[in-house]
Amino acid sequence: MKARGRLGAAALGLLLTVLLGLTVIVTVCMGKYQVSPGESLSILWCSLWGLPCDSPQMTINVVLSLRIPRILASILVGAAMALSGAAYQGIFCNPLISPDFLGVSSGACIGAAIAILLGLPGGSIQLFAFLGGIAAVAMAMTLPVLLRNHSNLMLVLSGIIVGSAMSSILGFIKYVADPDTQLAAITYWTMGSFNYITLRDILPTLPFLLLPTVLLSALSWRIDLLSLGESEALALGVDVRAVRTAVILCATLLTVSSVCIAGTISWVGLIIPHLGRMLVGPDNTRLLPISGLLGGIFMLLADTLARTVSVDEMPISILTGIVGAPFYAWLLWRQRGGSNGTV
Amino acid sequence: MELYDVKDLHFGYPGSGRTVLNGVDLTLQKGEVLSILGPNGAGKSTLLACLMRLQRPERGSIRLMGQELASMKVSDIARLVGFVPQSSSPTFGYSVLDFVVMGRAPLLSTFARPGKEDRKAAEAALEQLGIAHLADRACSEISGGERQQAVIARAIVRRPEIILFDEPTAHLDYGNQLRTLKIIKQLSEEGFTTVITTHNPDHAILLGGKAAILDRDGHLDSGPADEMISEERLGRVYGAPLLVRYVEEVGRRVCLYSNL
Numbered sequence: 001m002k003a004r005g006r007l008g009a010a011a012l013g014l015l016l017t018v019l020l021g022l023t024v025i026v027t028v029c030m031g032k033y034q035v036s037p038g039e040s041l042s043i044l045w046c047s048l049w050g051l052p053c054d055s056p057q058m059t060i061n062v063v064l065s066l067r068i069p070r071i072l073a074s075i076l077v078g079a080a081m082a083l084s085g086a087a088y089q090g091i092f093c094n095p096l097i098s099p100d101f102l103g104v105s106s107g108a109c110i111g112a113a114i115a116i117l118l119g120l121p122g123g124s125i126q127l128f129a130f131l132g133g134i135a136a137v138a139m140a141m142t143l144p145v146l147l148r149n150h151s152n153l154m155l156v157l158s159g160i161i162v163g164s165a166m167s168s169i170l171g172f173i174k175y176v177a178d179p180d181t182q183l184a185a186i187t188y189w190t191m192g193s194f195n196y197i198t199l200r201d202i203l204p205t206l207p208f209l210l211l212p213t214v215l216l217s218a219l220s221w222r223i224d225l226l227s228l229g230e231s232e233a234l235a236l237g238v239d240v241r242a243v244r245t246a247v248i249l250c251a252t253l254l255t256v257s258s259v260c261i262a263g264t265i266s267w268v269g270l271i272i273p274h275l276g277r278m279l280v281g282p283d284n285t286r287l288l289p290i291s292g293l294l295g296g297i298f299m300l301l302a303d304t305l306a307r308t309v310s311v312d313e314m315p316i317s318i319l320t321g322i323v324g325a326p327f328y329a330w331l332l333w334r335q336r337g338g339s340n341g342t343v
Numbered sequence: 344m345e346l347y348d349v350k351d352l353h354f355g356y357p358g359s360g361r362t363v364l365n366g367v368d369l370t371l372q373k374g375e376v377l378s379i380l381g382p383n384g385a386g387k388s389t390l391l392a393c394l395m396r397l398q399r400p401e402r403g404s405i406r407l408m409g410q411e412l413a414s415m416k417v418s419d420i421a422r423l424v425g426f427v428p429q430s431s432s433p434t435f436g437y438s439v440l441d442f443v444v445m446g447r448a449p450l451l452s453t454f455a456r457p458g459k460e461d462r463k464a465a466e467a468a469l470e471q472l473g474i475a476h477l478a479d480r481a482c483s484e485i486s487g488g489e490r491q492q493a494v495i496a497r498a499i500v501r502r503p504e505i506i507l508f509d510e511p512t513a514h515l516d517y518g519n520q521l522r523t524l525k526i527i528k529q530l531s532e533e534g535f536t537t538v539i540t541t542h543n544p545d546h547a548i549l550l551g552g553k554a555a556i557l558d559r560d561g562h563l564d565s566g567p568a569d570e571m572i573s574e575e576r577l578g579r580v581y582g583a584p585l586l587v588r589y590v591e592e593v594g595r596r597v598c599l600y601s602n603l
Contacts (some may be wrong), residue, residue: 090435093435147443217456222453225448228431231392234417235397237419237421238418275471277435281438282436283441285456
């Protein structure tokens with residue numbers, strides 16, 4: 001089952017890339033408005049090369065303006081969450097950590113909620129969410145500096161402190177928000193959705209998704225070293241604080257950009273790295289790319305389910321939770337044979 | 344050549360009020376074997392942590408191969424000194440080979456990944472410790488003794504000058520203790536300068552070379568192991584009546600408890 005070797009991981013990566021491509025083709029066709037696979041492929045092909053297309057304008061609009069942005073967004077968000085989850089779990093030597101444990105998501109929600117409360121226009125909600133997420137992590141990172149304790153544990157505790165403070169503030173904002181209009185919009189943010197996404201929502205976040213991805217893959221072997229624990233990593237000559245800070249920065253940018261695109265989405269960042277480790281082992285040079293691919297596929301499937309399963313759009317976190325929780329239990333059951341927490 | 348030159352080292356954990364190291368002086372010559380003895384909690388591990396700069400002393404100086412340790416780069420220290428921690432239980436189940444390859448980190452730049460040469464060196468280190476057959480096993484699935492050997496392989500894979508062993512026998516059964524001591528002896532014969540901490544005086548006698556005794560007040564006394572291991576001195580340090588006797592069958596002195 002475990003493709004431990006470098007070749008095995010590369011083959012699996014290729015397989016998953018093909019699978020992702022196939023999933024895209026299948027999901028483009030799914031939805032209330034039926035499009036055949038051949039037609040959707042020809043529309044994609046034509047638009048890619050700027051050729052005239054003989055499909056009805058309605059079909060072209062559905063594929064290019066509705067489904068493709070949404071598919072792209074879900075793949076990007078899924079991959080980003082999985083990647084940042086894997087990186088966080090690595091540097092904190094803790095497979096139970098999810099990407100938002102330093103308060104990123106709740107910070108971003110507060111940012112978005114404040115923008116909604118002030119009645120600011122659409123684009124600034126994203127900007128506020130972005131800044132809110134960064135501010136929350138900055139606070140969580142500052143607390144250990146103030147207390148002169150740079151251990152992992154301190155950082156995790158500080159994340160818990162900031163996270164709970166943020167939840168309370170968010171609760172307060174919801175309490176004072178106008179229940180008819182603002183509250184619904186805030187709830188939309190906290191539950192996550194890919195509805196109404198356009199390419200214009202995705203484009204500004206691209207650099208904040210791509211740059212951290214590149215930096216994380218460059219640092220992937222250093223993440224392995226950090227996952228041995230602080231003192232062992234130091235004894236192996238790793239500049240622990242510098243690498244840890246760089247990884248946290250990258251993972252935070254990935255998470256906060258995801259939240260800007262689709263709101264907060266639970267579970268993906270926690271479970272996908274586990275699945276990845278089951279397939280290729282814990283070595284982050286292999287785990288990170290595989291997790292990214294798995295996350296993209298998983299989120300695309302989950303979102304397709306969210307938009308097709310009922311007449312109304314279902315918030316994505318409901319689905320990732322319904323699928324994620326039993327899946328996580330199954331993963332733990334699969335690993336029950338391993339001694340002292342082999343994950 | 345002097346590898347380590349420690350002068351008037353003072354250390355206490357912040358807030359504890361207790362002085363763990365109290366004016367420690369120590370030199371380590373190339374090729375030496377040094378056993379640091381002392382009762383539980385005396386600060387043997389703390390001393391090693393200072394030598395590795397995992398802890399920063401309050402005052403005093405440590406020079407590593409002529410350079411001030413405090414101002415060295417962390418990767419330069421790791422290149423010269425290999426460290427075998429008391430116990431290593433990685434959260435993630437890396438294969439033993441991947442685990443040993445990590446010992447090459449100080450030789451590689453921050454963004455580099457280990458290559459063929461690094462894997463070859465790791466395979467050679469596994470071979471040397473006789474655990475080549477474990478290469479593909481997860482390091483979380485092997486026994487404590489085997490993991491100890493993997494950690495030693497990880498320390499020697501970059502060919503450091505010095506290897507520090509922090510209580511290398513603490514979590515091992517009798518057979519594995521003996522095997523570990525043999526490995527340490529072999530490594531020192533091969534030219535590695537080795538330092539171990541232990542609370543068992545027999546280990547110092549077996550390894551020979553130099554011994555240092557750290558007492559509860561944080562004072563360190565060092566000299567040839569033969570001279571340092573005496574009934575009177577051990578009795579004082581451990582606060583218990585101990586006997587040191589020559590045993591014909593093994594051809595060396597051994598340390599014994601007196602009766603209960």
